[in-house]
């Protein structure tokens with residue numbers, strides 16, 4: 001399989017090149033250049049997670065041998081990195097509603113499913129292209145990608161990682177996880193700004209050709225661990241198939257029966273993986289895009305108009321506090337019949353005016369697959385409380401946005417199709433908000449986030465996940481704070497290219 005850019009640049013790239021580069025030279029995103037074969041569900045049933053993953057991702061990475069593929073996947077999912085043998089187990093709430101728990105990895109968020117895979121893939125890819133440069137991974141994070149990337153790339157030879165996170169835009173536990181990270185090849189920097197500032201800064205650096213030349217002379221090359229990298233999106237397709245096959249295997253659905261997926265969404269990466277899964281033959285009825293108060297995607301799906309000129313809100317689901325959803329570009333490319341000229345036009349408008357509008361036909365295509373609504377912090381907390389009291393099942397705020405939006409979908413449409421909600425983070429990662437949703441204010445008043453961890457464990461009888469248990473004992477190793485205009489200088493500094 002070869003890859004092309006969503007913005008129409010002529011070149012074709014191998015899979016290894018696409019994952020090493022991260023972003024196409026014209027600023028577009030890499031997508032498969034030719035149609036892909038459907039996945040055979042029968043053949044995947046009864047297989048382990050790494051085996052299912054191999055069958056799904058290998059056709060996109062043909063350049064890698066079967067042996068290389070299974071080594072990468074066994075290392076990612078076969079060992080002890082995930083604390084559940086199923087990797088992404090299903091939890092049944094009612095006859096029609098299931099949660100696929102994507103938070104059993106080393107950092108407690110779904111990003112681990114991709115970031116346990118991508119570092120090994122990049123390393124093998126560098127071997128294939130004969131690339132001896134040090135890969136510099138610039139990461140903009142709304143909280144979870146940063147830690148998952150740090151964990152995935154920690155001390156990996158031939159790589160350097162620089163993570164930028166919004167100083168006040170992540171949960172206290174997310175911040176602690178990042179600033180206590182060990183690893184000689186890693187840097188963590190707080191930015192006075194929001195996620196969009198960090199992501200825009202990173203994308204500008206990735207597209208800077210003068211800087212690229214300068215770096216090459218020093219044996220350095222940029223890459224990306226954000227979901228703009230195809231190598232991150234690809235492994236996310238796997239769990240949609242895996243969850244479906246579990247339902248099928250347990251007799252919850254008939255062969256070929258369609259299901260809905262609800263995905264708490266920010267950068268549109270996770271839900272885009274569900275869209276690709278559907279395009280690969282997974283029986284999907286509706287993809288329900290759940291947003292928090294930053295509901296730019298809900299408005300887009302409903303009206304066909306994307307407009308980021310609006311207030312940016314900090315919410316209790318910080319990993320979804322995003323107004324520029326990068327991966328929407330890939331969706332527009334596919335649904336417009338791969339019309340890269342139009343995609344390029346919309347992206348130019350987005351950059352210059354902060355807004356664009358798609359035509360009626362394309363809007364119908366979007367609505368044919370997606371449904372969207374949003375939930376504010378009050379609704380999110382109410383759903384956490386209700387779900388715990390009624391079912392003794394604990395949701396993190398992102399997953400709770402998903403359930404709140406599903407409830408709205410259900411009342412708006414009456415659709416009783418079996419539905420799977422992506423549970424994107426461990427509730428302990430957002431212990432402060434979750435404890436506040438369950439307990440009267442006097443129980444949580446004055447407690448730091450780290451102090452609410454044991455309180456939440458005691459209240460619910462659940463164990464604090466191992467990666468968060470020792471957090472309060474770990475020394476802080478990363479203190480740097482920069483202004484959003486200093487992102488470039490900061491990168492030059494860490495790469496020894498200043499002056």
Ligand SMILES: *Cc1c(COP(=O)(O)O)cnc(C)c1O
Nearest residue numbers: 144266267268269270319424425
């Ligand atoms: C990243 C993240 C999201 C949003 O996923 P996208 O792929 O950016 O849409 C939702 N929930 C959690 C917990 C996350 O970490």
